[in-house]
Amino acid sequence: MLIIFIRSIILYILVLFVMRIMGKRQIGQLQPFELAISIMIADLATIPMADVGIPIINGIVPILGLLVMQLLISFINMKSLKARSIFSGKPAILIYRGKIDEKTLKKERITINELQERLRGNNVVNLADVEYAILETSGQMTVIQKPEKRNAVPQDFNIVPEYEGIPYDLVIDGQVMYDNLSIIKKDYKWLKNQTKKFGIIPEEALIVTIDGSDKIFCQKKDKKAE
Amino acid sequence: MKRILVVISIIFVLVISMNIVLKKHIGKVCNEMYSRIDEIKQELMKEETDFEKVRSNSQKMEDYWMSQYDVLAYYIEHSELDKVNIQLAGLQGYVATEDNHESVANLDTCVFILQHIQDRETLKLRNIF
Numbered sequence: 001m002l003i004i005f006i007r008s009i010i011l012y013i014l015v016l017f018v019m020r021i022m023g024k025r026q027i028g029q030l031q032p033f034e035l036a037i038s039i040m041i042a043d044l045a046t047i048p049m050a051d052v053g054i055p056i057i058n059g060i061v062p063i064l065g066l067l068v069m070q071l072l073i074s075f076i077n078m079k080s081l082k083a084r085s086i087f088s089g090k091p092a093i094l095i096y097r098g099k100i101d102e103k104t105l106k107k108e109r110i111t112i113n114e115l116q117e118r119l120r121g122n123n124v125v126n127l128a129d130v131e132y133a134i135l136e137t138s139g140q141m142t143v144i145q146k147p148e149k150r151n152a153v154p155q156d157f158n159i160v161p162e163y164e165g166i167p168y169d170l171v172i173d174g175q176v177m178y179d180n181l182s183i184i185k186k187d188y189k190w191l192k193n194q195t196k197k198f199g200i201i202p203e204e205a206l207i208v209t210i211d212g213s214d215k216i217f218c219q220k221k222d223k224k225a226e
Numbered sequence: 227m228k229r230i231l232v233v234i235s236i237i238f239v240l241v242i243s244m245n246i247v248l249k250k251h252i253g254k255v256c257n258e259m260y261s262r263i264d265e266i267k268q269e270l271m272k273e274e275t276d277f278e279k280v281r282s283n284s285q286k287m288e289d290y291w292m293s294q295y296d297v298l299a300y301y302i303e304h305s306e307l308d309k310v311n312i313q314l315a316g317l318q319g320y321v322a323t324e325d326n327h328e329s330v331a332n333l334d335t336c337v338f339i340l341q342h343i344q345d346r347e348t349l350k351l352r353n354i355f
Contacts, residue, residue, distance in 0.1 A: 021233065053304040064237050071230045078227070 003052050011045045011059055018067045023074070031088045031137060037070045088137045095133035098146065108135055119143060165212030171195075171205040174221060184210060194218070245349075248301050252347055255294045256340045262287040263333050270326050270333075277324050284321055288314045302343060309339045 018041060022034070030038065041063055048059035076083045092104050094115060105115065116127065122143040124130060129149040134142040144150075154161050168180040170191055181187060188202070195202050198218040202208065206221045266283045269275055291314060298307055313336040320329040346353065 055299065055301050055303065057301050058303070061241060064241065068234050068237050071234050075227065075230050075234075 004049065007052070007056055008049045010056060011049050014060060014063060015041055015045050018063055021067060022070050033073050033087050034070065037066050041066055091137055091142075092135045093132060094135055094141075095127075095130050098128075098131055100127075110135070163212060167209045167211040167217075169207065169209055171202050171208035173207075174203045174205060176202050249347060252298065252302070252344055255298065256344050259287065259291065259340055260337060262290065263337055267330060267333050270330050275324075275326060277321060280329070281321050284314075284317055288318070302347070306339070306343050306346070310336060310343075313339065 019038075022037075044059055044062045044066070048054045048056050073087055077087055092108050094101055094104055094108070094110065100112075100115070105112075110118075115133070118141045119125070119127065119130060119133065122141060124143050124145060126149075129145050130143055131146045132142075132144040134144075136142060168184055169177050170180055171177065176188065176191065178188075181191060191202050191208070194216050195205055195208060195218055197216075198205075198220070200218070200220050204220055206219045207217070208219075209217045211217075262283065266280055266287065269280050269283070291310065295307060295311075313332055317329060317332045317336070320332055
């Protein structure tokens, strides 16, 4: 029993390491070859996990083989447009300038009902509001609404909002983020002064952030939650 | 980009070199087993078999196999290795009862299993497909 337990930990670490090398993608955004490899890696890892008669290397080597294939295909995809269309396919325009492309719909084997379902998934309930609907290679759908139907943006009212930038985490779980402090050209002394206004020191904070307009958000750690 | 090529190269080199080393090891162990089996078989085929010698040699052979078993188990399926163990255990019984015919048959089976294990680890189209 302990053997299986240890094997599962070893294989889990290996799969984690391999997924990490494969790169950052969410499941819903995987290309077909990436999805195939992810499923196969999961299956390959479970075989030696459950059967102690199979050497663990019989799980490790095929997983490494799949990693090599994934890296190789990614590399080829980066270098060649043609290879990209072979391995990943091309996006398909299902609705072009407000009109449903029946031929493409049939080619992608998508029914009208499924199209409507996917539009609703993109918060579009009326087909007539859609200018373009693009089926991406990952299977997700991108919807571009007609100008008069899309959400208003400040530009529509001739408003030019101030630049906001991104918020930076300065303290997470009591740990001071010195990298982010140096990015915003501040130091620990400045941070301590800021958190003093909230009655705490940086190490007592659950989170401290600063946004583009230099506004600080600070929350103290809840001692009861620790 | 470079990182990808480096990782791919490292994995290739690792797998290929491991394959060469492990193949050499299994070859060495099997060849040693074949020569020991042959020695025992020669003795068993004689008119006047010295069963003490056979007993001693078969015990030494088993000890050698068990000493190599742990390393072999790292890369060969245990069920395959256990087949050899079963044959060696059976051999002890046949030698104890001084049964030449069964002992020789048992040794031949052992050779077949070892050849099968070696064959399985060889890079062949048959093994790939």
